[in-house]
Structure formats: structure tokens, C-alpha cells
Amino acid sequence: MTPAELLQKKLLLAEAEIALHKLLTGSKEQSVSFGAGKSVAYTATNISELRRYINELKDEIAVAEGRGKSRGPIRFIY
Secondary structure, three states, X not given: XXXXXXXXXXXXXXXXXXXXXHHHOOOOEEEEEEOOOEEEEEEXXXXXXXXXXXXXXXXXXXXXXXXXXXOOOOOOOO
């Protein structure tokens, strides 16, 4: 990933996190733009999709920066 692409991913991540914050604090709908003129409107009913998108962006940024994918919590199964 080029430095310009990494910067773009970071900007998309910031926009998505702002949209999530606004949804969680009471705004009805938030739109997140990505790619060439594409956008998705998120509502309170699909917050989980927005969180998944944020996690995907974080993983892509981490890999590009050489930090590897983020991992979830450790779960012990007995």
C-alpha cells in the first residue's frame, strides 16, 4: 500500500468513527463515503455493520504499517 493509499484509509477510518459516534449519541442517520463517489448511509439498526467496516479499516491500516491484524479478546473454552 502506498503512503497515499494509507492516508486515504486513515481518512476513511476517521470519517467512519465520527459517523459511529454521531449514531451512538443520537443522530438518526450518518453517511460514510468511500471509493469513487460511493457512500453508505448507516442507521441505528445497522451499527454492527459500521463497526465491522471500522475494524476492517483498522486491520488494513495495521497490516500496511507492519503491525499485523488486530486480534479479538482471548476466549478460554473448557
